Amino acid sequence: MITLVEQSQKVEPSPAQMMDWYRQMALIRQFELRCAQSYQQQKIGGFCHLYVGQEAVAVGSIAAVRPTDYIITAYRDHGHAIARGMDCQSLLAELYGKASGCSHGKGGSMHFFDREKNFFGGHAIVAGHVPLAVGLGWAIKYRKEDRVVLCYFGDGAMNQGAFHEALNLAGLFKLPVIFMVENNGYGMGTHVQRASAVAELKLRTGDAYGIPGKHVDGMDCLAMYEMTLAAAQYCRAGHGSLFIEVKTYRYRGHSMSDPQKYRTREEVAKYQEHDPIGRLEKLLRAKNLLDDAKVQAINNEIHAHVEEAHHQADMAPFPQTQDVWKDVYANPYGPYKS
Amino acid sequence: MPEIQFREALNQAMCEEMDRDPDVFLIGEEVAEYDGAYKVSQGMLARFGPMRVVDSPISEAGFAGLGVGAAMVGMRPIVEFMTFSFSLVAFDQVVNNAPKMRYMSGGQFKVPIVFRGISGAGQQLAATHSWTVDALYTHVPGLKVVVPTTPYEAKGLLKTAIRDDDPVVFLENEAMYGNRGEVPAEEYLLPFGKADIKREGFHCTIVAWGHGCLTALAAAEQLHKDHGIEVEIIDPRSLRPLDIDTIAESVKKTGCCVTVEEGYPTCGMGAEITAQVQEKCFDDLDHHIIRVGSLDVPMPYSKVLLNHVVPGAQRVAEAVKQAIYFQR
Numbered sequence: 001m002i003t004l005v006e007q008s009q010k011v012e013p014s015p016a017q018m019m020d021w022y023r024q025m026a027l028i029r030q031f032e033l034r035c036a037q038s039y040q041q042q043k044i045g046g047f048c049h050l051y052v053g054q055e056a057v058a059v060g061s062i063a064a065v066r067p068t069d070y071i072i073t074a075y076r077d078h079g080h081a082i083a084r085g086m087d088c089q090s091l092l093a094e095l096y097g098k099a100s101g102c103s104h105g106k107g108g109s110m111h112f113f114d115r116e117k118n119f120f121g122g123h124a125i126v127a128g129h130v131p132l133a134v135g136l137g138w139a140i141k142y143r144k145e146d147r148v149v150l151c152y153f154g155d156g157a158m159n160q161g162a163f164h165e166a167l168n169l170a171g172l173f174k175l176p177v178i179f180m181v182e183n184n185g186y187g188m189g190t191h192v193q194r195a196s197a198v199a200e201l202k203l204r205t206g207d208a209y210g211i212p213g214k215h216v217d218g219m220d221c222l223a224m225y226e227m228t229l230a231a232a233q234y235c236r237a238g239h240g241s242l243f244i245e246v247k248t249y250r251y252r253g254h255s256m257s258d259p260q261k262y263r264t265r266e267e268v269a270k271y272q273e274h275d276p277i278g279r280l281e282k283l284l285r286a287k288n289l290l291d292d293a294k295v296q297a298i299n300n301e302i303h304a305h306v307e308e309a310h311h312q313a314d315m316a317p318f319p320q321t322q323d324v325w326k327d328v329y330a331n332p333y334g335p336y337k338s
Numbered sequence: 339m340p341e342i343q344f345r346e347a348l349n350q351a352m353c354e355e356m357d358r359d360p361d362v363f364l365i366g367e368e369v370a371e372y373d374g375a376y377k378v379s380q381g382m383l384a385r386f387g388p389m390r391v392v393d394s395p396i397s398e399a400g401f402a403g404l405g406v407g408a409a410m411v412g413m414r415p416i417v418e419f420m421t422f423s424f425s426l427v428a429f430d431q432v433v434n435n436a437p438k439m440r441y442m443s444g445g446q447f448k449v450p451i452v453f454r455g456i457s458g459a460g461q462q463l464a465a466t467h468s469w470t471v472d473a474l475y476t477h478v479p480g481l482k483v484v485v486p487t488t489p490y491e492a493k494g495l496l497k498t499a500i501r502d503d504d505p506v507v508f509l510e511n512e513a514m515y516g517n518r519g520e521v522p523a524e525e526y527l528l529p530f531g532k533a534d535i536k537r538e539g540f541h542c543t544i545v546a547w548g549h550g551c552l553t554a555l556a557a558a559e560q561l562h563k564d565h566g567i568e569v570e571i572i573d574p575r576s577l578r579p580l581d582i583d584t585i586a587e588s589v590k591k592t593g594c595c596v597t598v599e600e601g602y603p604t605c606g607m608g609a610e611i612t613a614q615v616q617e618k619c620f621d622d623l624d625h626h627i628i629r630v631g632s633l634d635v636p637m638p639y640s641k642v643l644l645n646h647v648v649p650g651a652q653r654v655a656e657a658v659k660q661a662i663y664f665q666r
């Protein structure tokens with residue numbers, strides 16, 4: 001077992017940083033609740049997977065890497081996009097199928113992209129993006145760049161062949177990739193223990209692929225930050241890849257149409273007691289950085305921000321029908337028209 | 339005759355065949371405890387138990403291959419893909435191991451397996467999740483490809499598929515699961531390679547199956563009402579084997595032909611049917627055959643774009659008017 005950082009090297013986040021994370025998590029939550037509402041109003045179509053409950057994972061980990069580092073994730077991507085600093089208006093516009101959306105209305109909820117922010121998607125085929133993370137890592141190593149890749153996926157993704165091929169390649173080539181499984185207990189309605197021969201997921205990589213496995217509490221934003229910071233240092237130092245099992249929980253159904261018969265209300269309530277936002281709030285209150293009035297003010301401010309983004313996205317124009325031909329090939333209209 | 343939903347018809351077919359043959363089992367994601375992502379296997383776990391209705395991890399290549407292996411020793415697996423878009427991570431199992439085992443072993447092994455699930459666009463799921471795989475799988479020698487349009491066909495064809503000694507790709511459509519139709523109470527099977535005339539007419543032949551057939555029927559009704567144009571709709575029911583004779587007979591009568599599919603036109607089913615029809619009906623055609631399909635682009639998410647890409651009744655009607663030189 002390797003130690004990632006010496007205790008003495010631990011970086012204590014500043015009050016400003018922690019306040020920022022609190023805001024980001026609160027923003028993600030309100031954004032997701034807005035999505036649920038808009039989905040019911042049929043402004044959003046297709047599949048829509050909410051990140052409620054998992055906010056600390058994206059916020060804590062993305063805070064620990066640099067804007068130049070690469071991020072790639074699965075279809076439950078709203079939280080990562082927001083934590084990466086993507087604009088709520090462009091995200092909502094995407095969800096509403098508008099031309100001003102972050103993928104110009106072509107991708108929807110599962111396919112958020114932002115090249116400038118080094119956000120490589122939003123991918124809907126389970127584990128299909130994990131080999132892409134390895135490709136990003138390969139390019140970094142090849143070009144001798146000072147970057148790392150942060151690759152997120154669900155517990156269910158670890159049962160795909162693509163995942164295992166990708167990990168072996170990353171281990172073999174010692175690529176700077178942090179593989180982060182967001183173990184929220186379920187892949188759709190299937191509990192991890194009914195899907196994985198070994199329930200402790202970090203045991204499934206470790207020695208098998210020469211990639212050390214770590215474990216972190218995903219309901220704790222600070223722990224996420226600390227772990228990811230150490231992991232990024234490890235990767236930047238050229239040691240190769242790391243695997244991190246993040247224990248987290250989703251409060252909502254798998255997608256918008258999930259009767260959730262596979263779990264009890266009590267189980268959900270039990271996890272909500274360890275709510276990542278509530279937890280950080282408690283800490284910030286103890287440090288006198290937050291009080292009732294401040295919490296209220298922050299929430300009001302975020303609510304206004306999300307509603308304004310929603311309003312703008314709602315008013316924005318739909319794409320033109322001829323845009324279906326655009327971006328199939330490098331030539332704007334492909335081989336169809338010159 | 340009792341009227342039941344499409345999904346119930348599939349459920350009945352599976353249950354009856356599982357009652358009849360202990361070697362039949364169902365495996366797939368969320369098929370057991372969740373009762374099926376689209377409730378097709380509702381109640382089957384309770385009835386048959388976890389050895390015969392099996393929840394798999396998200397491992398399509400794994401459980402598709404498991405099915406092929408079990409079939410090689412005479413079991414009759416029904417492998418459910420949550421959607422056929424996910425069958426693509428198991429492509430090797432479906433296009434190599436299943437259909438070529440009999441041939442490669444010189445006839446020593448049969449692979450009596452059914453791969454079933456939904457295929458098609460229209461649900462705003464964007465490019466990777468919206469595959470219409472008709473043509474992809476029909477391309478492969480050794481596979482049979484079946485596409486039911488009505489609950490009656492869904493049940494009769496699925497029972498035939500389960501009893502068939504070769505691998506069958508059985509394509510359903512999410513938008514059709516709730517559709518209702520009459521299904522006989524007594525047992526029946528429907529053969530592959532026998533087309534159904536869904537509507538009789540004399541102005542123009544349309545060849546259409548599955549969801550595209552419903553679009554064609556809507557177009558035919560509109561053309562009849564608005565212009566007195568009488569379209570004949572041939573539903574092949576199985577794409578391989580393809581009942582070209584029934585199609586050709588109709589085209590000889592009408593002198594023109596439109597194919598309708600939700601897949602892509604390039605190397606699509608329409609292209610194949612066009613080639614076969616002109617081989618049989620070259621001298622009977624008064625107009626070139628017209629292929630209606632999705633526009634040749636990846637499926638977009640936005641509804642306005644998607645509605646433009648996937649063919650609707652309007653586009654089918656326009657194609658028919660063109661084929662019969664209709665001038666208002």
Ligand SMILES: Cc1ncc(C[n+]2csc(CCOP(=O)(O)OP(=O)(O)O)c2C)c(N)n1
Nearest residue numbers: 076124125126154155156157186187188424
């Ligand atoms: C190859 C493939 N198979 C099946 C699906 C359907 N599907 C979408 S999400 C999902 C569950 C994934 O669970 P997990 O990886 O734990 O991620 P979570 O939803 O919990 O974030 C399934 C089965 C898919 N998108 N891709």
Ligand SMILES: [Mg+2]
Nearest residue numbers: 154155186187
């Ligand atoms: Mg999960």
